[in-house]
Amino acid sequence: MLPTDTRSPDYFHKVVDCQWACPSHTPVPEYIRLIAAGRYTDAYMVNWQSNVFPGILGRTCDRPCEPACRRGRVEKEPVAICRLKRVAADNKDDVQALLPKAPAKANGKRIALVGAGPASLTVARDLAPLGYRVVIFDGDPKAGGMIRTQIPRFRLPESVIDEEVGYITGIGGIELCLGRRVDSMKALLAEGYDAIFVGSGAPRGRELDIPGRKEAAANIHIGIDWLSSVSFGHVDKIGKRVIVLGGGNTAMDCCRTSRRLGGEDVKVIVRSGFDEMKASPWEKEDAMHEDIPILNYLVPKSFTHTDGKLTGVVFEKVKAEYDAKGRRKLVPTGEPDQNFECDDVLVAIGQENAFLWIERDVGIAFDQWNMPKVDPKTMASTHPKVFFGGDAAFGPKNIIWAVAHGHDAAISIDKLVNGEDINRRPPPMVNLASQKMGIHEWSYDNAISNDLRYRVPLREKNVALKDVRLEVELGFDQKLGYLEAERCLNCDVQTVFTAPLCIECDACVDICPVDCITFTENGDETDLRQRLNQPARNLSQALYVSDALKTGRIMAKDEDVCLHCGLCAERCPTGAWDMQKFLLDMTLAGPACHSR
Amino acid sequence: MTYLAKPKLHHPALPKNELGFTRRDYEGAVSTLCAGCGHDSISAAIVQACFELALPPHRIAKLSGIGCSSKTPTYFLGVSHGFNSVHGRMPSVLTGANLANRDLIYLGVSGDGDSASIGLGQFAHVLRRGVNMVYIVENNGVYGLTKGQFSATSDKGSKSKRGVQNLDAPIDLVGMALQLGATFVARSFSGDKEQLVPVIMAALRHHGAAFIDVISPCVAFNNHLGSTKSFDYVREHNDAVNRLDVIEGRAEITAEYAPGTLENVVQHDGSVLRLRKIHADYDAHDRLGAMAYLQERQAAGEIVTGLLYVDPEAHDLHDHIETVETPLNALGEAELIPGSAALQKLNASLR
């Protein structure tokens, strides 16, 4: 193999598994260290810079970082990255003074944002401080999008939404036009904005057209419509026996909300098996904790009813079969159908986009599924001034993706307005600095905690189930937050190897607790991976390979399960190993993103 | 020096041996030696060898004298028996322990100062008595612990860190071991675990006095230009006569070897030492030939490594003096005090 090029910003970035996995590339270990140091405000601001909604995300994020976390590969569970964010949000001081403000003199450019969800709000946050005049339209009476309308209050208190949406609108230069649906893209384009961002989400719940749907309509509700009615206080009760159809996170929110609005016998019934359900494992856990059974491999066939009143749902039993290519098919088992009685049904079987308001002749191309053609790097549509982001771009995802899209779209808009090529994306800002303070003193805590993942304390169940607006998670307190933060392996503190200094004494090989390091003859990657002291079987993790050493061998390090404990560097007599902190900040819209 | 304990977390695919132990289970406390010290690599090699042989840690006794090298038993086999004796006196303590309990596996760890200077007499006698043990000298040519004075194994002409030449003739412990009747004699290098680990495994499987001289650079006091015990010097002058694999039971030979380059040595306990010869005419069963070869190469400035001599059918001290099979410390009162009738019988036999 050729020696690893550690100057490419991606190399060390990939080693920081969580940051790499985070769509907006939040510097996770950096903020976790700040939490451990009790610097909650700083930890909050590191987050706010990258992901805009630390308090909201610290309660609701889909956490793509956690399955990626290295800790999960050396013991049972990853670091509770998401809930640590909340520790920063809960314990910070007043951050008003740290937030950007719109400049006194605007830059004369006007941008329209359709929808006031997290995608649009991110665009606004990135552009308003640069002097843009940002106009946000939303059909709803309050800003926040589905964060406000869909995510139940017992998971996310409204005060947190108000606070973090307020940080953005407080920047200045942002005009909120609430209660104003945009009904025509053509008309909006005619208003002469310098750019338009579409962050209108995926607002339509998928229908379930089976016999009985029309007759029993009064007690069959589309999940996301029902949840938003609950959020806005239009609905405050439901029948005693409730069936929730669907296996995604919306279904989990529907069933847990039902338990708080009078539902006593609430079930989730899903077509697929338990493990293939779309809902995150922790959402399923939370539902089951609230005494909600999840029944699998049941396909709804019809709604039963008498005198126009819903009486139950009939299901066909199926099983999973896999073809030669490993594709799953659900086939009937042949067993008799199953009937479940109920008073209400919530249908949560998927969400769809609805772009009826975008005329098809304004220069925005749509594909065969009626989705706009959007460039995933620039978020540009085929219309030079129109950009998409969030659920509107590629179908329903989650908040953190909406934020990431928002950042990218803001960069594109800023470049467009400045006459630049939007396809030339700005490189991230990186910094690599030695952490050595003394012979065995580092500016990070390199001792490895043996603690297992801490559980977030919950409000007592019978109290929690009484009030749909009462937050069920209590969050880590400072002490638990510290202990959980100590589980982080500091993957951003990189092992950096300087080949000419190495005397091949083997000290690093001997001390490494996870057998990452091997001195051996060079070879091609497949061959080398097998010849290491511990074969490197995780192909998604890089091998760090040095130049030839004095004996002609090379140093090969498998990055996979390195604990970043720094013992290799402590044991190295010549300083060939050093622990260096790699800080990567994504470049956001503004002068730094310009090519000239 | 490292203050941190080595983290408990280990590689998820870390293999286990027949006893269900991982290599990590054979480790000891974290080392306090200088970063990069050759002795730490030898500790790691001992750990690896014991793991691969699946030795029960509680059946091993590690004994040492004084010196950085003699400190190392703290850093491996944390759940084995240990005895840190006075300077140069490890061999007599080991001999006593072995006499009292012949069932343990004895591992003596010493330094060149500990064995070739103050302990030379003890070194000689333990070998000539054929005590069943592995005796490892971690040889760095200096007294590391007392800050780098030349030791008795330092080569004539080797330079100290401050540039002073050693003018005394060196003691070659390997030559002495051969002459004194050790039945397993090897030399290796801390920087070459591929050679060292199988050598230690073979020695652990040897019935008799096994001696291993391991060149082990002292990075603090003897790893500079002009030293004959530095990493660079040893790598440049290493003349390995063979490579070794240790096989438990009889395994088939799969790889192809040129005729005359492979030799299987079956030891007393059935273990097979597979010698891959690098010098086709080097005979590891010829004590005199080995001594001559060593002298000749040493004169040429080369360091001969490998398994230099082995007598697979060796006898040990217990065989010589015909002690009972049962360890002395396990004999009961009845065996130890056979009574006056037995005494009279014995006396009569001597008249």
Ligand SMILES: Cc1cc2nc3c(=O)[nH]c(=O)nc-3n(C[C@H](O)[C@H](O)[C@H](O)COP(=O)(O)OP(=O)(O)OC[C@H]3O[C@@H](n4cnc5c(N)ncnc54)[C@H](O)[C@@H]3O)c2cc1C
């Ligand atoms: C029940 C439920 C629970 C969820 N829970 C989570 C969770 O825990 N964590 C998570 O990360 N994600 C969750 N999501 C997904 C998440 O809410 C969305 O992915 C995210 O809000 C998308 O953001 P967005 O900015 O693209 O659009 P949205 O948040 O959907 O906002 C779009 C806004 O645009 C407005 N709008 C639409 N059309 C027009 C128009 N023509 N004119 C004016 N305004 C318009 C809408 O009123 C809406 O306010 C959940 C979704 C649902 C349905």
Ligand SMILES: Cc1ncc(C[n+]2csc(CCOP(=O)(O)OP(=O)(O)O)c2C)c(N)n1
């Ligand atoms: C009776 C006695 N004499 C002298 C000493 C001082 N002393 C301690 S270690 C040592 C030499 C150790 O050298 P070596 O065995 O080569 O070990 P190294 O530190 O080089 O590994 C000496 C002379 C002592 N501890 N006890």
Ligand code: SF4
């Ligand atoms: S251990 Fe810490 S730095 Fe490493 S992936 Fe997990 S959260 Fe990120």
Ligand code: SF4
């Ligand atoms: S930091 Fe060094 S010693 Fe620690 S696990 Fe990583 S490679 Fe091994």
Ligand code: SF4
């Ligand atoms: S002084 Fe020399 S022998 Fe002693 S620990 Fe340091 S490097 Fe090793």
Ligand SMILES: [Mg+2]
């Ligand atoms: Mg010494």
